Amino acid sequence: MLLRFTKMHGLGNDFMVLDLVTQHAHVTPKHARQWGDRNTGVGFDQLLLVEAPTNPDVDFRYRIFNSDGSEVEQCGNGARCFARFVLDKRLTTKKRIRVETKSGVIELDVRNDGQVRVDMGPPRFVPADIPFQAQAQALAYTLEVDGQVLEVAALSMGNPHSVLRVEEVSSAPVRELGPKIENHPRFPARVNAGFLQVLDRHHGKLRVWERGAGETQACGTGACAAAVAAIAQGWMDSPVELELPGGRLTLEWAGPGQPVMMTGPAARVFEGQVRL
Numbered sequence: 001m002l003l004r005f006t007k008m009h010g011l012g013n014d015f016m017v018l019d020l021v022t023q024h025a026h027v028t029p030k031h032a033r034q035w036g037d038r039n040t041g042v043g044f045d046q047l048l049l050v051e052a053p054t055n056p057d058v059d060f061r062y063r064i065f066n067s068d069g070s071e072v073e074q075c076g077n078g079a080r081c082f083a084r085f086v087l088d089k090r091l092t093t094k095k096r097i098r099v100e101t102k103s104g105v106i107e108l109d110v111r112n113d114g115q116v117r118v119d120m121g122p123p124r125f126v127p128a129d130i131p132f133q134a135q136a137q138a139l140a141y142t143l144e145v146d147g148q149v150l151e152v153a154a155l156s157m158g159n160p161h162s163v164l165r166v167e168e169v170s171s172a173p174v175r176e177l178g179p180k181i182e183n184h185p186r187f188p189a190r191v192n193a194g195f196l197q198v199l200d201r202h203h204g205k206l207r208v209w210e211r212g213a214g215e216t217q218a219c220g221t222g223a224c225a226a227a228v229a230a231i232a233q234g235w236m237d238s239p240v241e242l243e244l245p246g247g248r249l250t251l252e253w254a255g256p257g258q259p260v261m262m263t264g265p266a267a268r269v270f271e272g273q274v275r276l
Helices: 029-036 076-088 174-182 220-232
Strands: 002-010 013-019 046-051 060-066 096-101 104-110 116-119 141-145 148-156 160-165 192-198 203-210 214-216 240-244 247-253 260-264 267-275
Touching: 002 076, 013 076, 029 046, 029 060, 046 076, 060 076, 076 096, 076 104, 076 116, 076 220, 076 260, 076 267, 141 174, 148 174, 148 220, 160 174, 160 220, 174 192, 174 203, 174 214, 192 220, 203 220, 220 240, 220 247, 220 260
Parallel strands: 013 046, 060 096, 160 192, 203 240
Antiparallel strands: 002 013, 002 267, 046 060, 096 104, 104 116, 116 260, 141 148, 148 160, 192 203, 203 214, 240 247, 247 260
């Protein structure tokens, strides 16, 4: 059978989006690996599945697969594309959309200027919730990587993140340290590794090595985690604007127990069909 899909991106973090509300198919990790290959498939960082909700209080269910076939809990840039997609495809007429994800319910608000504001929910710091192996909760932890001792923040935005502050993000060893942090044994479910440069109280630069995808042009949950870590440790104040390789995101966080609000663009690239 042929499946219609849309290729989208949020600041260069790119997605293949499938409507499984009006189309009926069983998509597996094998399909994600096949379609995710940039040489022989569609090519993407993540595959986004739009499904009917299992919870009557929400509008849709949202599932995410990395290009290596692993299913993940959350994707912030994908969430903005998800909101744009369901409106463009007339799957809803709502501008405020409640979506069920593997990590809980998120709310998407499509603004009149085309930007999408996402309520990403509150960050979680308890090590077992990240998950991260530590004796007690802290704002920062020491992590030994190849004989180096790094000081990182560790938290969950529905998926696990570490944040390392660097002096200059353009020369940071993202491709060397990123996979080693991702697969560090203290992160039993692996981790997304962020590298943050603080410019001033409200501006910074960020690169992210994403779990299961490698370095991407942008990572929405990674930007949320970096902003939270910077605010919690007193480096920055809300709102925070972060410049990623693909563009800028604005993050707001009022403190522990409060949700992180992320605002940024979503763009459609092309439409296509794949054979299942």
